[in-house]
Amino acid sequence: MTIEAGLTEYYDHYAKDLSVELAALILRKDELRFHEAENIRAEYMMKVGAKELAVWRKSIEYRRQKR
Numbered sequence: 001m002t003i004e005a006g007l008t009e010y011y012d013h014y015a016k017d018l019s020v021e022l023a024a025l026i027l028r029k030d031e032l033r034f035h036e037a038e039n040i041r042a043e044y045m046m047k048v049g050a051k052e053l054a055v056w057r058k059s060i061e062y063r064r065q066k067r
Helices: 003-066
Strands: none
Touching: none
């Protein structure tokens, strides 16, 4: 086995490890983006969105009465 062959095997193994790590990171990014972010957005809408809607409706009612 030559030095070049040994280096090639080392770098092939290293590249394969990096490829697996990259795939895991991409999967985690997608989980965060499409699942956890949507869950957070839905929870926000349930808690804060309802209050924002109530404030908006009161604001409209106030403006109507003001006219």
